[in-house]
Amino acid sequence: MNYLASIGSYFIMIKEVFKKPTKWSIMKTLILKEIDELVYGSMGIIIFISFFIGGVVSIQTALNITNPLIPRNLIGFATRQSVILEFAPTFTSIIMAGKVGSYITSSIGTMRVTEQIDALEIMGVNSLNYLVFPKIIAMLFYPFVIAIAMYVGIFGGWTAGVFGGFSSSADFVEGLQLDFIPFHVTYSFIKSIVFALIIATIPSFHGYYMKGGALEVGKASTTAFVWTSVVIIIINYILTQLLLG
């Protein structure tokens, strides 16, 4: 019953976010700040992880090809498919749920605990619009992060494959181009936009409606990460079935 009430509250929150918009001159600054904080600030970790995961996918594929009849270009093919279809949009989003999600929950939760949200409400500010809307808009730039994760992941796979002596550069590139379906990239970007909205809103919900003190802010961050990850995994399944099934 509590879960149902929470789901209801979540959708009511989403509705409130779009009511009574904050003055554009102020909102513009908030959006730019959030893009810097949530998107640009995450690039380093995403590039680092993408490179090495791409490399590991490439090595694992190479090590599992024992049959001499299987062509070596499969390494590039498998790396591309894994990175574009799942690693870049889904795995990266789980990482972002931890990094960005916990930041969102703890920053909004701290504002709740220290009565800063009450202060906004008493001034007549729609606090949900002021706090959550800029995060949603900033996260619409998330597909750019995913595009970079795809590129770096494949580059990491090529680096590990070629310099690790598992594949020649020509074989790897041939595998990358083999049976390429452009819709897979579109599918990946569709998923990333949906995940972006989840990453922006579920942690905001947990931060905004939290009760208690500093300890509860930490608990809310953990809960937000768990639920964001769970929802991403479920939505990933549904979207894959709908778009590729």
Added chain:
Amino acid sequence: MIEVDNIHKSFGESHVLKGITAHFEKGKTNLIIGQSGSGKTVFLKCLLGLFTPDEGSISYDGKVYSKLSASEQRNLRQEMGMVFQGSALFDSMTVQGNVMFPLGMFTKQSKSEMQDRVDFVLKRVNLVDAHNKFPSEISGGMQKRVAIARAIVMNPKYLFCDEPNSGLDPKTAILIDNLIHEITQEYDITTVINTHDMNSVMEIGEKIIFLKNGLKEWEGSNKEIFKTENEAVTDFVYSSELFKKVRQMYLEERN
């Protein structure tokens, strides 16, 4: 003037406010006192519109809050200033940013007009060198002054303070009390202060409401509180030996 008519508020099984009727006059510092759990904070949050009473009504200069539309309620809230117990300053903004926030949000003033207004109110609360400091870089007393400056920057009709001098040393507490009192009279504001501090009661309590178990037990001024025979009030206000002696001396002097 704020008129409260028989408000009730419950949370589940807990009946917190059990029918409070009161009025708070313009240009006066009105104090709400009472033990922890007496319903003071819930009462203040009802006055601020953060909680909706289950029964009864609250009107602000004749406008009944519950009968206003959502946008009228927001407009009314812009006429309210609030000083929170923990100041509730925005951590990510400087002192100047905090005070300028409501102006930027709700007025069409130019940058220089806003700057002039911010300089004026910060000077009014005796803070002149802290414009570019962040809340974490200033003392608790200075944070309270910034909170007062932010609360009055829009020229509010109603000022609410939740334990404005908690956590402050006695000297700073008196300065904050006097500042609120002066501002109330200077700008003819209806001020309501929620407090535990008996110095505040004695110093600036032009009208005092004593709450007990969600009901109004007593009301009067800081002069009348010395003479009251209400046992609940005397037990609460004169709980320390010092205050008991002060009261005794006052009564002996009067007789």
